Amino acid sequence: MYNLIGAGLIVIGGGIGLGQIGGKAMESIARQPEAAGKIQTAMIIIGALLEGLGFGALILGA
Amino acid sequence: MDQLINDFSPGLFIMQALIFLVLLFILAKFAWKPIIQSLKIREESIQDALDAAERAKQEMERLKSDNERLLDEARQEREQILKDARQVANSLKEEASLDAEKQAKRILEDARLAIKNEKQAALTEVKNQVAKLSLQITEKLLRRELADEKAQKELIEDFVKDTKLN
Amino acid sequence: MIKKNTAFFTLLVVLFASSLAFGSNDEEAGHSTGGAVDTKEEINEYIHHHLKDSHDFTLFSLGESGTHIGFPLPVILVDDGLHVFMSSKFHHGTAVAESNGNYYAVHHGKIYKTDAEGHIEYDEHHHPTNATPLDLSITKNVVGMIFAGILLLFMFGSLAKSYKKGPIPTGVGRFLEPLVLYVRDEMARPNIGEKHYQKFMPYLLTAFFYIWLLNLMGMTPLGFNVTGNIAVTVCLALFTFFIVQFSGNKDYWKHIFWMPGVPVPMKIILMPIEIIGMFTKPFALLIRLFANMTAGHFVVMSLIALSITMKAAFGPAAALGMSFFLALFISIIEILVAFLQAYIFTMLSALFIGMAVEEHH
Numbered sequence: 001m002y003n004l005i006g007a008g009l010i011v012i013g014g015g016i017g018l019g020q021i022g023g024k025a026m027e028s029i030a031r032q033p034e035a036a037g038k039i040q041t042a043m044i045i046i047g048a049l050l051e052g053l054g055f056g057a058l059i060l061g062a
Numbered sequence: 063m064d065q066l067i068n069d070f071s072p073g074l075f076i077m078q079a080l081i082f083l084v085l086l087f088i089l090a091k092f093a094w095k096p097i098i099q100s101l102k103i104r105e106e107s108i109q110d111a112l113d114a115a116e117r118a119k120q121e122m123e124r125l126k127s128d129n130e131r132l133l134d135e136a137r138q139e140r141e142q143i144l145k146d147a148r149q150v151a152n153s154l155k156e157e158a159s160l161d162a163e164k165q166a167k168r169i170l171e172d173a174r175l176a177i178k179n180e181k182q183a184a185l186t187e188v189k190n191q192v193a194k195l196s197l198q199i200t201e202k203l204l205r206r207e208l209a210d211e212k213a214q215k216e217l218i219e220d221f222v223k224d225t226k227l228n
Numbered sequence: 229m230i231k232k233n234t235a236f237f238t239l240l241v242v243l244f245a246s247s248l249a250f251g252s253n254d255e256e257a258g259h260s261t262g263g264a265v266d267t268k269e270e271i272n273e274y275i276h277h278h279l280k281d282s283h284d285f286t287l288f289s290l291g292e293s294g295t296h297i298g299f300p301l302p303v304i305l306v307d308d309g310l311h312v313f314m315s316s317k318f319h320h321g322t323a324v325a326e327s328n329g330n331y332y333a334v335h336h337g338k339i340y341k342t343d344a345e346g347h348i349e350y351d352e353h354h355h356p357t358n359a360t361p362l363d364l365s366i367t368k369n370v371v372g373m374i375f376a377g378i379l380l381l382f383m384f385g386s387l388a389k390s391y392k393k394g395p396i397p398t399g400v401g402r403f404l405e406p407l408v409l410y411v412r413d414e415m416a417r418p419n420i421g422e423k424h425y426q427k428f429m430p431y432l433l434t435a436f437f438y439i440w441l442l443n444l445m446g447m448t449p450l451g452f453n454v455t456g457n458i459a460v461t462v463c464l465a466l467f468t469f470f471i472v473q474f475s476g477n478k479d480y481w482k483h484i485f486w487m488p489g490v491p492v493p494m495k496i497i498l499m500p501i502e503i504i505g506m507f508t509k510p511f512a513l514l515i516r517l518f519a520n521m522t523a524g525h526f527v528v529m530s531l532i533a534l535s536i537t538m539k540a541a542f543g544p545a546a547a548l549g550m551s552f553f554l555a556l557f558i559s560i561i562e563i564l565v566a567f568l569q570a571y572i573f574t575m576l577s578a579l580f581i582g583m584a585v586e587e588h589h
Contacts, residue, residue, distance in 0.1 A: 041414075041575075044568070044571075044572065044575075045572075045575060045576070045579070048516065048572040048575075048576065049512070049576075051516055051520075052512030052513070052515060052516045053512065055512075055515045055516055055519040055520075056508075056511065056512060056515050058519065059066060059515055059519065064353065064355070066458050068355050069280065069338075069458055070458050070459050070462070071281065071338065071363060071457075071459045072362060072363075072459070073362050073363035073364045073365065074281060074363070074367065074369060074370070074457065074459040074460065075459040075460075075462060075463050076362075076364060077364060077366075077367075077370045077373070078369075078370075078373060078459060078460045078463040078464075079463050079466075081370070081373045081374060081377055082373075082434075082438065082463065082464070082467065084377075085377045085380065085381070085434060085438065086430060086431065086434045088381060089380060089381065089384060089430065089433070089434050090430035090434070092381075092385055092388060093380075093381070093384035093385055093387065093388045094384070094429060094430045094433050094434070095430075096388040096391060097384065097387055097388050097391065097405075097408055098408075098412070098426070098429055100388075100391035100395070101405075101408070101409065101412075103395075104395045107395070
């Protein structure tokens with residue numbers, strides 16, 4: 001039960017984080033379309049780091 | 063977490079490590095090394111070709127500018143030559159006309175002189191002829207007039223008549 | 229009788245649909261019953277069973293008769309000597325196998341040492357407490373790895389060979405060469421640096437294509453779940469960990485133990501954080517790959533199972549259609565994830581290596 005609450009919290013936190021990353025990346029691409037490739041790479045890496053964090057927490061809690 | 067640890071299979075871990083290591087070494091030796099080497103060689107050759115093309119382009123540019131310069135020089139030279147020629151021609155023409163004028167004047171002068179001399183000569187000749195003729199005529203006349211006595215007497219008489227004895 | 233037949237028919241259609249949906253993973257039916265998969269519990273059991281390694285290669289099972297279509301794999305155990313026998317001795321987990329006087333039984337895909345009757349003791353967490361021999365069997369995952377390895381050798385061997393004929397590769401190499409260039413120019417070069425990247429190219433290339441191929445193999449109906457197995461990802465992450473530590477230069481260790489440019493109290497605070505960071509990086513790598521692939525398989529299989537669980541509510545046709553399109557959609561995303569996870573793993577490995585070999589001024 002507590003596991004599931006924890007998982008929910010992790011998903012909320014991860015979702016906020018991913019939203020921030022994605023949103024900011026979109027904004028920067030809109031501002032500088034010529035740098036889209038670099039921004040995308042950086043976005044994916046940060047997203048992956050966040051994902052690792054979230055999964056780590058999920059696995060530790062499960 | 064404990065579920066995961068329970069699921070962890072040391073045997074599979076060992077097998078994976080072995081297979082991956084073997085794969086890594088075989089691939090590294092027989093695939094990655096030749097592939098990366100070939101890619102590098104190809105890229106270098108492409109770079110070389112690009113560099114050569116760039117160099118050729120620069121050479122072309124240089125040659126072109128050289129040609130341009132040569133052409134320019136030739137054009138200038140031609141202009142110079144033409145100018146010189148024109149100058150020479152002009153001066154020649156001028157000289158020629160001056161010469162011709164001088165010559166003409168001299169010829170004229172000579173002609174005039176000659177004419178004058180001829181005239182003089184002709185006049186002298188004419189005078190001499192006239193004098194000679196006059197003498198001849200006079201001689202013939204005298205000879206005819208004084209052929210008979212009567213005429214001689216008459217003449218003397220005339221003379222005597224004209225000549226009044228003072 | 230009629231109900232059983234319907235269940236079997238549904239399972240067949242599900243298997244067919246799953247193969248069509250690029251994917252997903254059909255495997256033997258719930259091994260405890262050996263029959264069709266109908267209830268939620270059975271489906272759950274089935275999915276969990278699939279996510280684990282198994283000692284035989286079963287393509288699918290016939291519900292009514294309980295026969296399994298597939299072939300057994302050799303079991304190799306190290307337990308006071310070597311025990312080698314075929315997994316058919318377990319009769320798909322229903323029988324106790326005897327080898328050189330020792331008895332072994334399979335429980336949730338894992339081999340335990342038991343007595344002659346196959347009793348398994350459990351602790352309070354419902355985990356078996358029986359002794360486990362070192363299991364070096366050629367399991368389904370090992371078969372998958374070997375298959376992937378042979379495929380990689382074949383593909384890249386032919387690419388390497390095609391360079392002997394001319395500078396432009398022919399055939400399958402035309403497709404593979406841009407991928408090699410992608411790993412080199414997008415991952416290794418920018419992250420590790422022009423000076424050192426060549427040394428790490430073999431590892432990065434091998435890891436990238438190995439993970440990608442295994443991820444994609446997980447999408448086939450053969451039902452490999454190699455990269456969704458924690459032992460495999462732990463091993464891969466350990467390779468990265470050791471490569472990073474062994475290629476770390478003086479600056480790297482200095483940044484961990486005595487961070488330059490900050491006051492002394494901060495240095496002392498930062499030291500344990502950096503040391504923990506050394507281990508969390510590969511830990512995040514292994515967890516990410518494992519969790520993504522496991523979750524992907526789980527979602528696809530759950531969506532396929534919708535055709536069974538939703539049958540009562542919507543009728544067979546609607547449930548099947550819904551499950552087909554949802555599974556198709558998720559499968560397409562999973563194909564992307566298969567690439568993305570291989571990319572992330574290689575990219576982050578390159579990044580960590582780059583941090584270790586970077587020269588500070």
